[in-house]
Amino acid sequence: MTGSAGSGGFVEVAADPVALYELSLAEGWGDGAPLLPPTEDRLEALLGATPHDRGSVLGDVPPRFGTATVELVAVNAAMAGVEPRAFGHVLAAMQAVLEPDWNAFGLTTTTSSVCPMLIVNGPSRDVLGIDYRAGCLGGAGGRGSMTIGRAVSLCLRNIGGQRAGETSRTVFGQPARFGLCFGEWEERSPWPSLASRRGFLPSQDVVMVHGGKGTYPLADVNNDDPRDLTYAIAKSLAFPLNNWYLELTGDSGQLVLLVNPMWARRLGEAFPRVEDFQQALWDDAWQPAQLFRPLNRAVLDEKGRIDAGGRVRLASRPDQFVPVVCGGLGGLHGVALTTFVQSEMQSVAVPPS
Amino acid sequence: MTAVDADRTVWRFPRPTAAPRGDTAAPTATLDGPIAGRRIGLRHEGSWRSWLLIVDDWVGRLRAHGAEPVVLQAGGRVGIDGVRTHHDITVWADEVEAGISGLGTCGSCTSNSVRDAVTLEALGKPAVVAVCGEFLQHARNMARYLGHADLKILELPYPLEARPADELREIAEAYYPRFVDLLGGRR
Numbered sequence: 001m002t003g004s005a006g007s008g009g010f011v012e013v014a015a016d017p018v019a020l021y022e023l024s025l026a027e028g029w030g031d032g033a034p035l036l037p038p039t040e041d042r043l044e045a046l047l048g049a050t051p052h053d054r055g056s057v058l059g060d061v062p063p064r065f066g067t068a069t070v071e072l073v074a075v076n077a078a079m080a081g082v083e084p085r086a087f088g089h090v091l092a093a094m095q096a097v098l099e100p101d102w103n104a105f106g107l108t109t110t111t112s113s114v115c116p117m118l119i120v121n122g123p124s125r126d127v128l129g130i131d132y133r134a135g136c137l138g139g140a141g142g143r144g145s146m147t148i149g150r151a152v153s154l155c156l157r158n159i160g161g162q163r164a165g166e167t168s169r170t171v172f173g174q175p176a177r178f179g180l181c182f183g184e185w186e187e188r189s190p191w192p193s194l195a196s197r198r199g200f201l202p203s204q205d206v207v208m209v210h211g212g213k214g215t216y217p218l219a220d221v222n223n224d225d226p227r228d229l230t231y232a233i234a235k236s237l238a239f240p241l242n243n244w245y246l247e248l249t250g251d252s253g254q255l256v257l258l259v260n261p262m263w264a265r266r267l268g269e270a271f272p273r274v275e276d277f278q279q280a281l282w283d284d285a286w287q288p289a290q291l292f293r294p295l296n297r298a299v300l301d302e303k304g305r306i307d308a309g310g311r312v313r314l315a316s317r318p319d320q321f322v323p324v325v326c327g328g329l330g331g332l333h334g335v336a337l338t339t340f341v342q343s344e345m346q347s348v349a350v351p352p353s
Numbered sequence: 354m355t356a357v358d359a360d361r362t363v364w365r366f367p368r369p370t371a372a373p374r375g376d377t378a379a380p381t382a383t384l385d386g387p388i389a390g391r392r393i394g395l396r397h398e399g400s401w402r403s404w405l406l407i408v409d410d411w412v413g414r415l416r417a418h419g420a421e422p423v424v425l426q427a428g429g430r431v432g433i434d435g436v437r438t439h440h441d442i443t444v445w446a447d448e449v450e451a452g453i454s455g456l457g458t459c460g461s462c463t464s465n466s467v468r469d470a471v472t473l474e475a476l477g478k479p480a481v482v483a484v485c486g487e488f489l490q491h492a493r494n495m496a497r498y499l500g501h502a503d504l505k506i507l508e509l510p511y512p513l514e515a516r517p518a519d520e521l522r523e524i525a526e527a528y529y530p531r532f533v534d535l536l537g538g539r540r
Contacts, residue, residue: 012365020364029369037364063464064498066371075369101431105468106461109491159371169460169491248399252432303399342461344431 013037024079029158031150031178038078046074049084049353050091058091059098062105063168064161068094073151076158080151080179086128086144088350089207090151093118093181096209096346097152103343107211108162112243113174114340116156117212118149118181119256119324121195122205122350125183132183134328137215137258137335138175149179174214182326188261189325190268197274198347205350210256210322211343213243218334226270229263230277233334234284237321238314240292243341248303250315253339256322257281262331267323274323282318286311378502382479383537384451389419391538394445394452396425396469403513403521404456404483410525411532418533418540423449427469446473451536455483458513463488467495467504474501479536485511505535 013023020037024030036042047054047070054071061068070091077090097104097116107114120130128144131137136145156162164170170177186193186202195206218236223229237255244250259267271277289297289306297306305312315321322345327333384391393415395408412422425445428438445452446469454470457463466482473480482504484492489508496504509528513521533540 009368010365011368012363015361015364038366038369039364040366043366060374061371062498063495064371064373064375066373068371071367072369072371075367078366079369101435103431103435105464106430109464109495110461111459112461154369158369161370161373167491167494169463169488246400248428249434251434252429299402342430 028163031154031157033178035079036081038075042078043071043074045084046078046082046087047071049087051351052091058094061098061156061160063108066159066161068098068155068159072159073155076154077151080154081143081147082151083128083143083147085124085353086148088353089120089128089144089148089205092207092348092350093148093152093209094155096207096348097156099346101344102209102211102346104160106342107340108156108160109168110340111169111171112213112340113170113172114211114213114343115174115177115180116152117176117210117256117337118152119194119208119210120181120183120206121186121193121200121208123203124205124350130181130183132185132326134330136182136326137180145181146179149181151179153177153179176212176215184324185261185326188264190264190272191274191277191323191325194322194324195347200347200349206347207350208345208347210254210337210345211340212256212337213340214338216336216338218336219332221332226266227280230267230270230280231284233257234281237281237336238285238287240287242314243339244314245300245305245312247341250313250320253315253341253343254320254322254345255315255339256324256337258327258335258337259323259325260327260331260333261325261329263334264325275318277323278318278321281321282315285314285321288312373498374500375497375502377500378497379474379500381474381503381505382477384479385537386539387419388415388533388536388538388540390421391451392421392423392449393536394423394425394449394473396427396445396452396454396466397456398462398465399426399428400462401456401458401514403516406518406521407525410522411529414529423452427465430465442469442472446476446478449473449478451479451538453481453483453507453532456509456513457482457484457488457492458511459488460491463491464495467492468499470504471496471499471501474504481505481507481532481535483507483509485509485513487511507532507535
């Protein structure tokens with residue numbers, strides 16, 4: 001299937017960065033921060049870095065169902081400053097976003113703050129500047145992380161027409177809606193990488209897209225036993241206003257648990273198999289029904305969320321807790337990328353360039 | 354397709370936006386007759402207790418007017434749940450002769466309510482989506498992007514949630530005639 005990019009014609013602007021920025025704000029195709037001009041040479045460099053034809057159609061992007069051609073994605077990627085060698089990651093991320101079970105239809109229009117959170121595995125992390133060490137969620141400033149995530153957000157905005165307060169009913173949004181892309185510190189993980197666990201080879205570059213509601217911080221210095229730490233993490237994840245408790249079941253969605261390398265080493269000793277760590281998280285990721293006030297408890301009961309033991313479990317299965325090792329060596333901290341629930345993580349391999 | 358002026362005084366590039374869907378509007382349908390003897394669908398997601406109360410109230414009123422209410426609880430939209438929900442909606446849409454889908458009182462629930470009403474309307478059956486006022490424009494937008502710009506919308510007060518049950522019953526009673534009118538039915 002093919003299509004033509006630029007269905008709205010062409011933009012002409014004085015070759016001046018400030019003029020470009022001002023026009024992007026005036027016409028609404030900017031995200032509020034300065035952009036680079038998607039000049040012909042830059043566009044051609046991006047398009048030359050992919051085996052896809054420029055007119056190839058990735059799909060129709062909600063909420064307005066604009067058609068995403070490779071060329072139109074390239075225009076937005078160029079504005080975000082994506083390097084040609086990273087363009088495959090942008091296309092892979094967009095393919096993942098357009099998978100029906102990622103549920104872009106719901107996620108782009110919800111009142112929630114959910115957005116695509118990109119997790120990268122593979123050998124190209126360093127060369128592309130994908131942050132996976134200190135400050136990987138923000139502040140590290142790797143070019144790959146900052147531009148790939150932003151390019152995907154620009155595509156949702158400009159191709160899908162996602163606009164807060166208009167087509168998107170998000171109440172708060174979140175900083176990650178500007179773009180969030182980080183890697184896994186595979187070399188410091190005691191477990192197979194996330195991509196490996198999802199069936200890919202270590203030699204492959206893979207982009208996972210998680211529908212994440214936000215970055216929920218965890219911290220601990222009180223638990224020396226990694227099993228106690230796991231218990232404390234699990235109880236923290238099962239906070240009473242977790243989105244999972246809104247649903248009729250806990251069957252869908254994943255929670256991504258970012259584990260710093262120091263915790264990872266301790267947890268890996270206690271749980272050599274990642275499945276055992278996931279099981280331990282699931283075992284304790286619940287709250288007693290009595291924790292909830294009576295009317296709240298009644299609603300949970302009506303939804304069938306209270307089990308025979310009086311537990312209100314967060315999720316239905318251990319595999320819905322997805323550990324990813326990343327972050328600095330300072331230890332102490334973890335982060336939960338909580339779930340929208342009505343979204344399943346998607347993975348797409350980047351074709352070799 | 355792109356060009357840069359030789360002297361580089363102008364940047365010219367494809368507009369980064371895509372045209373939205375929604376240039377066409379699918380036809381709507383009406384019952385154009387009494388609701389007695391007709392199978393009327395009422396769809397909810399099990400989430401909004403206000404809407405559940407209203408649906409429950411309208412089930413009684415529809416029965417009192419000789420109609421046969423068919424209630425559907427739409428479940429999750431992804432994974433195995435999503436497959437099941439899609440199946441349930443397809444069966445429900447086939448079974449009923451007209452229906453209402455709700456409740457649009459958040460972003461994704463409005464989108465999904467519209468989508469399920471569109472499923473009904475695409476079969477040529479009278480369809481209404483129930484939406485709280487705050488989400489009215491969003492419902493109109495989504496109906497347009499799904500190719501059913503003329504989808505009938507029942508606007509309900511906002512917010513509905515957390516109102517006392519008695520007040521919700523008054524709202525159910527007050528808006529029932531409008532619901533039937535939008536279907537083109539007669540009581």
